[in-house]
Amino acid sequence: MKQKAITFALSGLLLLSAGAYATGGSYSSTISAPTVTLKNQWYQKAFPVTSGTPSAGKISMVYYNWAYGRDQAGLRVSLCTSTSTVCINVTNAKSGSVNFSSYNLSPNQSFSLKAIVEGTGKMVPLYGNQSQVIVNYSFN
Secondary structure (H helix, E strand, C coil): HHHCCCCCCCHHHHHHHHHHHHCCEEEEEEEEEEEECCCCCCEEECCCCCCCCCCCCEEEEEEEEEEEEECCEEEEEEEEEECCEEEEEECCCCEEEECHHHHHCCCCCCCCEEEEEECCCCCCEEEEEEEECCCEECCC
């Protein structure tokens, strides 16, 4: 009887432990920001999703940073879902975080960086530097 009670208690502990560790995960992805060569035209580059990222679950917080070789008047930068159904203007914060929990996106949903230089006249190409997202997701 005592052995059954111990076995039952240990199996409950294992179930509790397994549930505690299966609450979520994250992945990071790095690209060079899209090069902008013409004014008033959007340029977009996707962050690849890490192999093995599950489709079940929900994206919560996405941490990002973006960079260009120089400052450019009229530059606008957005962090978007791959289908561009959700785009967040991140022009004024070269690094930060965006809470995507309310959008119910699956963890294997990719993100992209979109950039445009608004204005008139010619421009020297604006080359993108290393940019990154860290995508957090939960199974709750």
